[in-house]
Amino acid sequence: MKKALALKYKSLIKAGWKSVLAGAAALCIFAAMNVAAIKSYAGVTYMPDVTKEMNTPEFWLSFSPYDADTVQADRGRIEQININNLMNEKTNMNDLQHYNESIDGVEFNEKVLTKAREELKSYKDKGYYDQYGNKLSDILIESIAQNTQNRSASQLQAPMYAIVVKRTTLNAFPTDTIITDELGDVNFDYNVLSSVRVNEPLVIKSVSADGQWYYAESLNCYGWVNAYDVAICSSKAQWESAWVIPDDRVLVVTGSKVILAESNTNPESSNLLLTVGTVLEEAPAGSYGARVTNRSPIGNYVVYIPVRNGDGSYRKELALINGNAEVSEGYLPLTKRNILTVAFRMLGDAYGWGGMLSSNDCSGYVGDIYRCFGLKLPRNTTWQAASNSFSYDVSECTDEQKMELLNNMPIGSVLFFKGHEMMYLGTVNGKYYVVSSVSSIAYYAGPGVMRTRSVMINTLDIRRANGTTWLSNLYKLQVPYMM
Incomplete structure (x- = not known):
């Protein structure tokens, strides 16, 4: 009897262990499946309701494939839009090519000194910090403000x-001092105003007291630029020869970043960073020899790049760009496919306030995309929204009315709310999708704010830090390539 009970007990234990082992095996398989699922998404994460497929141009073009490659605006219309933007005072764009005004340097000194003191004091009053974690002091403020003064200023000076x-x-001020509203956040600098790209023209209006900074105007902004990042031309004609480029020799960077090959013989072009929207001149065939930067040009584009001589003067020299780089011979045709291709090449790139970190903020992102088509947009969201392009004012519309209008807006339309802009993609399952360079949003999985600081796709039902949706905050819908 005891032996029978023992055998039965032993068989039950054995069966139990089999059950446990089977369960454990099942758990292992389940865990492995979960690990595999996690790993499949661990490489790239997306916003809610955004899939991997949505991060490709083909996904959005599939909704209207018939006009994906239709030119939405030809060169003539683009040039007319550029002229309209230039003539519109609300866009604050600068007609550099026709700039020939003399400058009252004494008066300019007074204006920039007063403005610098006022703006820096406002940052101090808000409790902002420098890059070392110190709150802005009166001594630092006055030191920066005094550096705005051109020691050689006269009442009549040529640019x-x-x-x-x-x-x-x-920059807003002639200094490398970082001004941030969060202790230790040196990736957000209120001193930065706008990016400028290789071979971009500037008009110089003043020089800082230490000689290290120039006060400059670009096509769509103005501020202080480091003197070592620019070269001074000997004449206006030499200056124009660098950037007024014949259409058949235009080469445009259409990828997020292109880096030239490292070179010991040509340090000026070695590892030179070219960001999206950079425009260079291709060298005419037969104008160069068997070697460029001590290499055969086979498999490469041959271009001119600007160089700063030791005395700060300008010259140009030849450089090579890999033939497989994301560049275009001539401005890209303005098609929906090309808009999305350029825009999506920057997905996942860092957010860069004012163009810092070799990256873009929201308006810089949109502006650089359209640069690839030769369309020149104003610098910031307010100025872009004020352009004469085809648009709807939706500030008084309900969310339902905004959605009805969005249903008819084309890919590449720009949507604005105060402090941000985004590019419209389309609608899927009743949700409206946009792509933009985003600094922060309300955290979608709980309370608080999510520091995104990336170029990303999201729906318009996500919320701002104040709890309201992006959709409810829209005040203008615009098609920048339509008049």
Whole structure:
């Protein structure tokens, strides 16, 4: 009897262990499946309701494939839009090519000194920090403000003409001091105003007290640029020869970033960063020899790049760009496919306030996309929204009315709310999708704010830090390539 009970007990234990082992095996399989699922998404994460497929141009073009490659605006219309934007005072764009005004340097000194003191004091009053974690002090403020003063200022001085030799920024003040509203957040600098790209023209109106900064105007902004990032031309004619390029020799960077090959023989072009929207001149066939930067040009584009001589003057020299780089011979045709292709090449790129970190903020992102088509947009959201392009004012519309209008807006339309802009993609399952360079949003999985700081796709039902949706905050819908 005892033996029978023992055998039965042993068989039950054995069966139990089999059950446990089977369960454990099932759990392992389930865990492995979950790990596999996690790994399949661990490489790239997306916003809610955004799939991997949505991060491709083909997904959005599939809804209207018949006009994906239809030119939405030809060169003639684009040039007319550029002229309209230039003539519109609300866009604050600068007609550099026709700039020949003399400058009252004494008066200019007074204006920039007063403005610098006022703006820096406002940052101090808000409790902002420098890059070392110190709150802005009166001593620092006055030191920066005094550096705005041109020691050689006169009441009648001619402008200088410069070309950007490395991708850099225009700053609010002639200093490398970072001004941030969050202790330790040196990736957000209120001193930065706008990016300027290699071979971009500038008009120089003043020089800082230490000689290290120039006060410059670009096509769509103005501010202080580091003197070592630009080269001064000997004449206006030399300056124009750098950037007024015949259409058949235009080469446009259409990828997020293109980096030239490292070179010991040509340090000026070695590892030179070219960001999206950079425009260079291709060298005419037969104008160069068997070697460029000590290499055969086979498999490469041959272009001119601007160089700063030791005395700060300008010259141009030849450089090579890989034939497989994301560039275009001539401005891209303005099609929906090309708009999305350029826009999506920057997905996942860092957000860069004012163009810092060699990246873009929201308006810089949209502006650089359209640069690839030769369309020149104003610098910030307010100025872009004020352009004469085809648009709807939806500030008084309900969400339902906004959605009805969005249903008829084309890919590439720009949507604005105060402090942000985004590019419209389309609608899927009743949700409206946009792509933009985003600094922060209300955290979608709980309370608080999510620091996104990336170029990303999201729906218009996500919320701002104040709890309201992006859709409810829209005040203008615009098609920048339509008049």
